[in-house]
Each structure stands twice: as structure tokens, then as C-alpha cells.
Amino acid sequence: MKKNVLIIGAGGVAQVVAHKCAQNNDILGDLHIASRTKSKCDAIIESVREKGAMKVAGTFEAHQVNARDTAAVADLIRKTGAQIVINVGSAFVNMYVLDACIETGAAYIDTAIHEEPDKICETPPWYANYEWKKRDLCTEKGVTAILGAGFDPGVVNAFARFAIDQMDEVKSIDIVDINAGSHGKYFATNFDPEINFREFTGTVYYWEDQQWKETSMFASGHKWDLPVVGPSQAYQSGHDEVHSLATNYPQADVRFWMGFGDHYINVFTVLKNLGLLSEQPVKTAEGLEVVPLKVVKAVLPDPASLAPNYTGKTCIGDLVKGTKDGKDVEYFVYNVADHKEAYEEVGSQGISYTAGVPPVAAAILVAQGEWDAKTMKNVEELDPKPFFTQLDRIGLPTRVLVGGLKGEDKAWTEI
Numbered sequence: 001m002k003k004n005v006l007i008i009g010a011g012g013v014a015q016v017v018a019h020k021c022a023q024n025n026d027i028l029g030d031l032h033i034a035s036r037t038k039s040k041c042d043a044i045i046e047s048v049r050e051k052g053a054m055k056v057a058g059t060f061e062a063h064q065v066n067a068r069d070t071a072a073v074a075d076l077i078r079k080t081g082a083q084i085v086i087n088v089g090s091a092f093v094n095m096y097v098l099d100a101c102i103e104t105g106a107a108y109i110d111t112a113i114h115e116e117p118d119k120i121c122e123t124p125p126w127y128a129n130y131e132w133k134k135r136d137l138c139t140e141k142g143v144t145a146i147l148g149a150g151f152d153p154g155v156v157n158a159f160a161r162f163a164i165d166q167m168d169e170v171k172s173i174d175i176v177d178i179n180a181g182s183h184g185k186y187f188a189t190n191f192d193p194e195i196n197f198r199e200f201t202g203t204v205y206y207w208e209d210q211q212w213k214e215t216s217m218f219a220s221g222h223k224w225d226l227p228v229v230g231p232s233q234a235y236q237s238g239h240d241e242v243h244s245l246a247t248n249y250p251q252a253d254v255r256f257w258m259g260f261g262d263h264y265i266n267v268f269t270v271l272k273n274l275g276l277l278s279e280q281p282v283k284t285a286e287g288l289e290v291v292p293l294k295v296v297k298a299v300l301p302d303p304a305s306l307a308p309n310y311t312g313k314t315c316i317g318d319l320v321k322g323t324k325d326g327k328d329v330e331y332f333v334y335n336v337a338d339h340k341e342a343y344e345e346v347g348s349q350g351i352s353y354t355a356g357v358p359p360v361a362a363a364i365l366v367a368q369g370e371w372d373a374k375t376m377k378n379v380e381e382l383d384p385k386p387f388f389t390q391l392d393r394i395g396l397p398t399r400v401l402v403g404g405l406k407g408e409d410k411a412w413t414e415i
Contacts, residue, residue, distance in 0.1 A: 002107055002367050003029030006082035008067050008097055009089035010040035011192065012304035012348045013111065013150075016356025017088055018044045019346040020394055022053035022060060024360065027367055032080045034063035035089065047347050067093035073100035082106055084366055086359045091115040091195055095130055102134065102143050107366045109359050111150030112195070113240040120279055121202025124212050125243035127378070135376040145376040149362040151354040152177055152256070153241035155335065155391065156318055158384035159398070160245055163320035163331035165384075166402075170252045170322040173245055178259040180229035181312030181339045181350060185301055187267045190351035193297040197277045200268065204238045207246035207254040218265055222257060227399070228336045229315040234259045244378040252322075271296060307349040310339035314350050317399075332401040332412070335391075345395070354396065361390035 005028050007017050014033065021031050033041045041062035048060060065076050067089045077085065077100060087097045087110040094114035101108035114130040122129050131147050138145045148154050156175045164170045179190065189196040200217045207213070220236040239256035246254045271277050276292045283289050317334025335354070342353035362379075365371035370386050379387075388398045401412040 001369055002083035002372060004080065004082045005029070005031050005084045005086060005363060006077060006080055006106075007031070007033040008035070008065075008073070008085060008087045008093070010035035010037065010044060011088070012307070012352035013088045013191070013356040015044050015047065015304065016342075016346050016348050016352050017086055017360055018048055018060075019051065019053045020357055020360035021086075021363070022048045023055055024364055024394065025054055025058045025060075026056045027364055028084070030059040030081065032059075032061050032063060032076075032082060034065040034067075034076060036064065036066055038062050038064040051347070053346075068096045070096045070099045070103070073097055074103045077101070077104045077106050084109065084363050086363055087111075088356065088359065090192065092117055095134075098131065098134060098145060101145065102137055102141060105141065105143060107144040107146075107372065109146045109149050109362050109366070111154060111355055111359055112148065113153075113243070115195070115198065118279060120198050121205070121238055124205045125247055126240065127243050127247075131376070138376040139374075142374040144366055144371070144373050146362050146366070146371065146373070146382070147376065147378050148240050148244065149359045149379055150356075151316060151335075151358055151396075152239065153244070154358045154379050155354075155387075155396070156316065157241050157245060157379035158382075158387050159318040159333035160249070160320055161380040162384045162388070162400075163318060163333050164249065164322065166331065167320075167322035167324050167329060170249055170320060172253040172321045173249065173255070174319045175239070175241060175256045175317075176224050176226065176234055176319065177257065177314075177316045178224065178226055178229050178232040178234060179312075179314045179351060180232065180259075181310055181314065183306040183349070184309045185306065187263070188301040188306055189303060190306070190349065191303050191355070193300045193303075194293055197268075197271075197293060197296070198279065199238060201272060201277050202238065204236055206236060206238075206242060206256070207250075207252075209253070210250055212246075218260070224257065226315045226317070227334065227401070228313055232259045233261075245380060248378070248380055303352070304348065307339075307343045307347060307352070310343060310349040313338050314354060316354065330403060334399055334401075335396050336399070337396065357394055357396050358391065361387055361394060364390050
């Protein structure tokens with residue numbers, strides 16, 4: 001059994017994590033949150049207090065730390081007595097925080113793959129470039145490290161595992177992420193603009209015919225008719241979970257699809273064509289060195305600021321096709337979330353909510369021993385059923401449709 005949680009990061013997702021940890025502090029114990037800017041952590045704790053989120057009286061403290069300083073993070077883990085670290089900081093800090101957990105023995109949970117600031121869309125599989133290099137060390141030291149435990153990656157990996165467990169053979173996994181909400185701004189991204197744009201400016205890798213294939217952003221589109229949100233246009237995108245699922249289920253085609261409207265595509269295309277989405281530094285006429293992508297991030301709305309006026313719903317799920325008893329079968333495993341409901345509960349919009357609830361569910365399972373693997377795991381390598389139970393209990397219920405393949409007509413049954 002593990003107790004006491006340290007949250008790394010202080011953005012919109014961290015706010016959700018903080019509220020959900022507070023709502024479950026009878027299980028998780030003392031709570032701590034740290035980032036470079038302590039005042040942001042203080043504000044999150046204040047929002048927890050304002051909403052009376054602490055289930056039982058207990059500790060919730062803020063700290064300042066540079067998460068790219070492994071020694072400093074390790075010192076903070078020891079100081080706080082944290083046995084579980086939930087890393088929802090920038091994707092640039094993963095390896096530093098992971099190393100601190102390996103050094104101290106704390107369990108490590110993150111929600112996205114590690115990235116280096118000057119590199120985009122490296123050679124697949126992406127996890128092999130960074131996190132997986134530490135797997136043997138985690139095993140040797142008995143350290144639990146759960147990778148990509150947000151929604152996508154994370155819950156969608158569990159969706160895939162659940163569907164595959166019902167089949168004799170899996171043929172394809174298509175992950176579909178549709179945000180049918182509206183934030184009312186001219187243009188904004190739902191999470192860190194820098195990370196958001198980096199996903200879309202590089203090569204789109206997908207796994208098909210048991211090999212890596214490449215396309216470019218917005219080159220491959222499909223209209224998906226999903227529950228609640230209805231027909232929605234989505235495009236193949238490069239994404240973290242494709243890389244672990246392709247490794248664990250190499251016989252299956254694995255693709256990721258994200259919904260975009262024409263306005264987003266138009267603005268993105270202009271920014272990219274002007275060179276404003278580049279991660280490489282340039283010099284201004286005044287001799288200042290700037291990174292265009294960071295300038296764009298600075299002028300766009302903070303994703304956390306979108307929450308008060310966000311309306312509408314999200315639908316994120318996996319369409320998994322395979323065979324059972326010699327017959328074709330398909331499962332659509334999904335969740336629907338509501339932006340307004342998320343804001344009313346935790347003060348964040350729905351995208352942050354879907355990303356922030358799952359790592360807390362994972363932390364609860366680690367605390368209770370069910371997911372305390374004492375090695376490194378991607379989510380699909382763990383039993384999905386207790387994960388679904390916790391997700392349902394703390395705000396993200398799983399829904400399942402099952403049916404045979406009948407051309408364009410699907411005989412779906414909800415289970």
C-alpha cells in the first residue's frame with residue numbers, strides 16, 4: 001500500500017488532478033503540488049478549499065520546484081514523504097521526474113510521452129526513445145511507473161485492451177477524439193499550445209500492415225458518426241498511444257483520429273506556412289533570439305482561461321475490430337464528458353477534466369495495490385476493469401457498444 005501524493009505541474013490538468021486527489025484523500029493521504037511558480041499551486045489549493053473538495057481533513061501543501069532538476073524533485077519527494085508522483089507538467093520534464101522517482105522509490109504516473117524541446121515526432125516507436133530505456137531499471141529497483149495514464153493516451157489504451165480481451169483476434173484499433181464543445185474564442189487550443197501544435201507539425205506516424213507508415217496532418221480525413229456528438233470530421237494525427245499499442249498488438253492496424261473544424265485548420269495552416277509554428281530559434285531585426293512557437297503560445301489564450309464559458313460535450317473512444325468464434329465483431333468503447341459540468345465541479349474545461357481524472361484513478365489503484373506493478377507499464381498492459389470501476393466512481397463512466405460488421409450498417413448493442 002502506498003500513500004501521499006506529489007502532483008507536478010500547475011496547469012488546467014493539474015487543477016483537475018488536485019481536486020480529484022482531494023476528493024479521495026482518505027485513500028491517497030497527504031497531498032502536495034509543485035511547479036516553477038508556487039503562486040499557481042497556491043491558487044489551485046485555494047480552489048480546492050473553496051469547493052470543499054477535501055473528503056477528510058488533511059494536508060495539501062504547495063511547493064516551488066524546477067521539474068527539470070532531478071535532484072530537486074528527489075529532495076521534494078523525500079521532504080513530502082510522497083510515495084506516488086503524478087506528473088502533469090510539461091512533456092519536456094518526464095524523464096527528469098521519472099529519474100527522481102527511480103532514485104527515491106516513489107511510484108511514477110504521467111499522462112503523455114516525453115519530448116525534447118528541439119525535436120518533433122522522432123523515429124517511432126516514440127516511447128522507445130526515452131521512457132522505455134528505463135524499464136529494466138524500474139524492474140531492478142521495483143519501482144512502479146505507469147506511462148500515459150491520461151485519457152488519450154491512457155483510458156483509450158484501456159478501452160483497446162478491454163475490447164481485445166473479448167476477441168479471439170484483433171484486426172484494427174481506431175482511436176477517435178471528438179471535442180464538440182465551443183469556447184467562444186476566435187482561436188485557442190484546449191491544452192498547452194506548444195505541445196498541441198508540435199503534435200501536428202511533424203510526421204503523422206501510424207501502424208498498418210505490421211509496419212510504420214507516414215502521412216501528413218490533415219491529409220487523411222474521415223467523418224465519424226459518434227454517440228451524442230453525431231457526425232464529426234476527424235483527421236489522422238500522430239499520437240502517443242499508437243506507439244505502445246502497435247508494440248503490444250503488432251498484428252493490429254493502429255490509428256488515431258482527432259476532430260477539427262475548418263476554422264482551426266485555416267488558422268493552423270497560415271501559422272505553419274508563415275513559419276510561426278517552428279520550434280527552432282530565429283533572430284529578430286533587433287538581434288533577439290526567439291522561438292516562433294513560444295511566441296504563438298504567449299499570445300494565445302491560456303487553456304485554463306477557457307473553462308468558464310466552455311459549453312458542449314466530448315466523445316472519445318476506440319473502434320476495435322476483430323473476430324470471435326470465427327465471426328467478425330467490433331466494439332466501440334467510449335466516454336462522453338460535458339464541459340460545463342466539469343467547470344462546475346472542478347473549475348476546469350472538459351478536455352482538462354478527461355486528462356486529469358484518469359491519473360488519479362491510476363493513483364488510487366497504485367495506492368490500493370492493484371496497479372502497483374513494481375515495474376514500468378503502459379496502460380494496456382494492466383487490467384482495465386478496476387480502472388473502469390474507479391473512473392466510473394470519480395467522474396468518467398465507460399460505455400460499450402458491440403456489434404457485428406454488416407457493411408455500412410452496424411447492429412450495435414449497448415452493454
